[in-house]
Amino acid sequence: MCPGAGSQMESHTHTLPSLSPIHSPTNLSKALSLSPSLPQPSATAPASLPHSPPSPPQSSPSHLLQSPGGLKSHCLSPSTPSDQDDLTCLNWLHQRNILPLSKMPPLPQFESPPISNLSSSPAKPPYSFSSLIFMAIEDSPDKRLPVRGIYEWIVNNFPYYRTAPSGWRNSVRHNLSLSKSFRRMQRDKSQSIGKGSLWCVCPEYRSGLLEVLKKTHYCHSNNSSLLNNPVLLEAADDGRSAICDTMAISDLDSNNPTLSSNAPCSLIPEHEELVAIQSVELTEEAESEKDPLADSGYIEFHYYQCEQYQYLVLPGNSDLDLETVEILQLDAEAQEAAGSLLDLAGGNH
DNA sequence: ACTGATATAAACAATT
C-alpha cells in the first residue's frame, strides 16, 4: 500500500511509572464499523485501513503534569469496552495529538444519528476531495501519505469509490496539486519504495479543513441535540473552570464505573495548588531527538493513565502555565470531537 | 448576473 509511510514513526521512550496510554489509538476499522451515521452504507465488510498499528507514546516530553483525580476528560479516560464502543469517543486522532495553540471552544460530542437509509448501494460521499484527502492524511500514522495511500484510504472507507469511474483519482491528484492545504514533501530516498512524494496537511490550513469537514457533517446530520447541552455550552463559555467542566462532560455520557467512582473534581477554585508538575527523566534517545513540530506553532502532547493519576506529557521545551494547559484541555475536547467527526465521516459500515 | 468553490476531464511532462 503506502510503502514507507508507516515506518517513519519516531519513537521516543521516557521513563514513566508503568504508564500506558489512556488512549492508545483505537482501531479505526473497528470504530468505523460501529459508525452508524456514515453517509454511504455498504453491504461489504469494512476493509482494513491502510494502517493501524497502535503506536507507543511518542514525542519528547520533559514535563509531566500530574493531576490526582483532576485533569480528566471524556476521551482522556481509560479505555473500557463501553467507551471504546462509544461512538462519541473515537480516539484515533489522539494517536498524535497535534494541537494548534489557539483557544477553541470545546465541540460537542456527536451522537450518531439513526441510520435512515440502509440501501446497499454505496452513494457518493458528501465530502469534498479536500476533505477526503484531509481525512486520509490525518488517519495515517505519520500524517503523510503518498497518492496511492490516499487512494487506498478513500477506497477502503468509502465503498462508492471502489466502483466509481477512475476519474476520481485524477481529481484527487488535481486537488493535491491545486489546493494550498496540502504540501508535497520529498520522500527519504534511502527508504523510498515506489514513486511519488508524500503529501501532508499544511498546519495553517488544518483548522480550515476541519471546519469544512464539520460543516459537511452538520449538513448531513439531523442530530443536533447535544449542541444545546447546557453543560457543553457552559464549558465553552467558561475557560476558568474548563477542566472541571470537562470532567462533568465526560461523566455525562459515560456509564463507566471507573470514571464515576473517581474522586470528585477538586480543581476549582484552588486547582493551581493541586496540580503538581514533575519532571520526567528521559532517555538519551528521547532527549537527543528534536521534535519536528517544535517550530510549527503546534504542540504535541499525550495523556497517560497510571492508577488513579492522569498524566499530561508535554514537549520538552514547552513552558506552559496552567491556563495554557486548560486551553490545551479545551483543544483536546475539540480534537476529540474532530476525531469523532472525522471518524463519522470516514468510514463504511 | 457574478463570484468562488468544487468536480470532472484531459493533456502533458517527469519519474519509476
Add this chain to the structure above:
DNA sequence: CAATTGTTTATATCAG
C-alpha cells in the same frame, strides 16, 4: 515502454 505521479488548463455545476 507502460504505469504512475504531478501540474496545468478548461469546462461545468452549484450555492451564496
